[in-house]
Amino acid sequence: xxxxxxAAGLPALGGASxxxxxxxxxSLSGFGNWFGQQLSQVNDQLQRADAGLRQLALGDASxxxxxMINLEEARLSFQxxxxxxxxxxxxxxxxxxxxx
Amino acid sequence: xxxxxxxxxxxxxxxxxxxxxIDVTAVNIANMHSTAAADGTLFRxxxxxxxxxLPVFASQFEDGAGEAVYKLRGAQIHAVQExxxxxxxxxxxxxxxxxxxxxxxxxxVDHVSEMVTLVVALRAYEANVAxxxxxxxxxxxxxxxxxxx
Numbered sequence: 001x002x003x004x005x006x007a008a009g010l011p012a013l014g015g016a017s018x019x020x021x022x023x024x025x026x027s028l029s030g031f032g033n034w035f036g037q038q039l040s041q042v043n044d045q046l047q048r049a050d051a052g053l054r055q056l057a058l059g060d061a062s063x064x065x066x067x068m069i070n071l072e073e074a075r076l077s078f079q080x081x082x083x084x085x086x087x088x089x090x091x092x093x094x095x096x097x098x099x100x
Numbered sequence: 101x102x103x104x105x106x107x108x109x110x111x112x113x114x115x116x117x118x119x120x121x122i123d124v125t126a127v128n129i130a131n132m133h134s135t136a137a138a139d140g141t142l143f144r145x146x147x148x149x150x151x152x153x154l155p156v157f158a159s160q161f162e163d164g165a166g167e168a169v170y171k172l173r174g175a176q177i178h179a180v181q182e183x184x185x186x187x188x189x190x191x192x193x194x195x196x197x198x199x200x201x202x203x204x205x206x207x208x209v210d211h212v213s214e215m216v217t218l219v220v221a222l223r224a225y226e227a228n229v230a231x232x233x234x235x236x237x238x239x240x241x242x243x244x245x246x247x248x249x
Binding site for chain 2: 063065066069072073076079080083086087
């Protein structure tokens, strides 16, 4: 197991301001960036699903199953995001509990 | 998520086809007793012709690394065809559309086969929903891996 990688990722996970130029700052912002991108993608998907739902409420039920599928896709993406967040938080807490 | 949205797309294509089949069958049933339109044309029963959007064998090809890539696509609507069936003649002298012998031409809609199409399309739609739900359940189960330990 690569413990170094976990340690490098710590400051970013905690949200603490990592010292600029510190080793691991790149990989830190890497995970943060990636997570932010995923977050905005899921947000887009949720908004699309919401727009479809609004269309449906306005009486445009021309493609009922597509609306439902968009909703399901948004839900799955959101669940995946939540699971990723849970794992990251778990790892962070695990490291914080470590005896020094 | 890509694999799962592909599964959803495939099921959605099947649902779209079956939805159109229901619509077209409803049109046939609705026009079962329609006499000729204002321009003299008589309604002819319609059929949905669906096909696979890609032949199964052509859908398997290799990417640059020599790995087989399966690009599966669902069903698509090929055509909505007018059936060439002879009209029914019904004796109805009072009807404004009747000819000089008192017969009215009505579309040759086969009521029984339309009802069968209705049921089959409905069940096929349900099967597509079941397939989609199975894919969704699989994805949800995959998200449970390693959880709640």
